[in-house]
Amino acid sequence: MAETALTNIGASPARLAGWRGIVADWSSDQRAFKNVSWGKAMMWIFLLSDTFIFSCFLLSYMTARMSTTVPWPNPSEVFALNIGGQHIPLILIAIMTFILISSSGTMAMAVNFGYRRDRVRTAALMLVTAAFGATFVGMQAFEWTKLIMEGVRPWGNPWGAAQFGASFFMITGFHGTHVTIGVIFLIAIARKVLRGDFDVERRGFFTSRKGYYEIVEITGLYWHFVDLVWVFIFALFYLW
Amino acid sequence: MTEAAIHVEGQQPSLHVHAHEAHAPGAAQAKGQQHPIRLYLVVWGWLFVLSTCSYLVDYFGIHGHLRWSLILLFMVLKAGLIVAVFMHMAWERLALVYAILLPPGLVLVFVAIMVFESDYTHLLRVIFFTPMA
Numbered sequence: 001m002a003e004t005a006l007t008n009i010g011a012s013p014a015r016l017a018g019w020r021g022i023v024a025d026w027s028s029d030q031r032a033f034k035n036v037s038w039g040k041a042m043m044w045i046f047l048l049s050d051t052f053i054f055s056c057f058l059l060s061y062m063t064a065r066m067s068t069t070v071p072w073p074n075p076s077e078v079f080a081l082n083i084g085g086q087h088i089p090l091i092l093i094a095i096m097t098f099i100l101i102s103s104s105g106t107m108a109m110a111v112n113f114g115y116r117r118d119r120v121r122t123a124a125l126m127l128v129t130a131a132f133g134a135t136f137v138g139m140q141a142f143e144w145t146k147l148i149m150e151g152v153r154p155w156g157n158p159w160g161a162a163q164f165g166a167s168f169f170m171i172t173g174f175h176g177t178h179v180t181i182g183v184i185f186l187i188a189i190a191r192k193v194l195r196g197d198f199d200v201e202r203r204g205f206f207t208s209r210k211g212y213y214e215i216v217e218i219t220g221l222y223w224h225f226v227d228l229v230w231v232f233i234f235a236l237f238y239l240w
Numbered sequence: 241m242t243e244a245a246i247h248v249e250g251q252q253p254s255l256h257v258h259a260h261e262a263h264a265p266g267a268a269q270a271k272g273q274q275h276p277i278r279l280y281l282v283v284w285g286w287l288f289v290l291s292t293c294s295y296l297v298d299y300f301g302i303h304g305h306l307r308w309s310l311i312l313l314f315m316v317l318k319a320g321l322i323v324a325v326f327m328h329m330a331w332e333r334l335a336l337v338y339a340i341l342l343p344p345g346l347v348l349v350f351v352a353i354m355v356f357e358s359d360y361t362h363l364l365r366v367i368f369f370t371p372m373a
Contacts, residue, residue, distance in 0.1 A: 005331055018334070020332075021334055021335070022334050022335050023337055025333070025335035026335060032339070033333065033335055033339075034333060034335070035333055035337045036332065036333060036336050041336065044336065044339075044340050045340075047340075048340055048343060049285070050345070051343075051344050051347075052343075055344065055347045059347075059350060059351060059354055062351070062354060062355075062358070063354045063357065063358045063361075064358075066354075066355065066358035066359065066362060067357075067358035067359075067361035067362045067365065068362075068365075069362065069365045069366060069369070069370070076298050076301075082262070089298060089299060090295065090298050090299075094295045096292070097291050097295070098288065099290060101284070101287045101291060102284075102289060104284075104287070104322065104326055105280060105281070105283075105284035105287075107326070108280040108283075108284075108325075108326045109277055109280055111273065112274065112275065112277055112280065115273065115274050116274075148317075217273060217328070220326075220327075221327055224322055224323075224326045224327045225327070227322060227326075228319055228322050228323065228327075231315055231318045231319050231322065232315060232319070233357075234291075234294070234312070234315075235294065235311045235312065235315035236315075237313075238298075239294060239297065239298055239307075239311045240308070240311065
């Protein structure tokens with residue numbers, strides 16, 4: 001209990017089990033998320049709102065695809081590449097998937113080393129994660145270039161239903177933007193880790209609040225979310 | 241106040257004992273979400289396996305209901321692993337877990353509505369706007 005007393009406002013995180021505990025937390029006034037810091041709770045709530053944004057994109061894609069009378073272009077063929085004379089379906093997207101999953105793995109380990117206050121390893125793993133992310137965005141830029149050269153536009157394409165381009169650019173564009181912002185976020189936090197901001201509890205430039213290693217986990221939440229969204233895009237847009 | 245007393249005496253499930261992530265400003269930093277690196281590596285491995293499986297569904301050109309159910313199965317498994325382990329949802333307090341995970345479930349209602357809507361649009365297009373042969 002000595003450890004559990006260390007919450008932001010001193011509330012005990014001990015709880016009732018199951019639904020009774022949830023009701024007790026939510027009806028307790030002032031603070032529903034007892035042992036969750038405000039930073040983490042806010043990131044989760046932001047991610048929840050982002051979930052709805054991507055849900056709406058995927059839903060509009062579903063609606064367009066289900067309601068069109070023109071055949072939908074076959075993604076397996078559209079995203080195929082010729083590598084060394086071999087025609088491999090969807091290979092670029094598969095590689096991008098593995099890159100993003102790997103970046104999630106390194107990010108999870110960075111969070112772990114962060115809580116161990118291992119400055120150098122945390123920063124190094126975060127920078128590796130950022131490098132994976134930048135590679136992903138680079139491959140996406142290649143993919144966009146290839147498709148635009150082949151004549152895909154938001155209003156039409158050579159292979160079938162006109163809505164294909166609009167859905168593709170909208171969904172992957174927003175996801176790519178999220179990855180790019182994530183890379184910037186990762187580099188910014190890695191710099192602070194490396195500088196030792198969280199060991200000396202240096203105050204933030206914008207917030208004037210003391211920094212803790214928990215920010216590594218919060219950054220990680222955002223990054224894993226980007227990977228999570230890709231899981232859905234990969235399944236519903238590229239594989240369907 | 242009886243509620244408060246119950247709170248203090250409430251038991252922590254053993255799962256949560258090592259997953260404590262609270263901080264007191266100025267106080268020594270608490271342990272946070274500490275899990276063995278091995279766990280992350282295992283999950284990482286599984287994500288690779290599941291991704292490979294979903295890629296193979298396309299590579300071998302499986303079609304129809306088998307394709308769709310396999311894609312959805314691998315998708316849900318991957319998403320579950322990422323949220324539960326990488327994002328530490330498995331060790332968070334239930335009040336947060338339900339607050340975050342229940343609302344996206346409502347999206348399924350939206351999906352159902354749009355399935356009906358797009359079926360209807362499709363029907364109208366077939367009846368009134370059939371492309372010229």
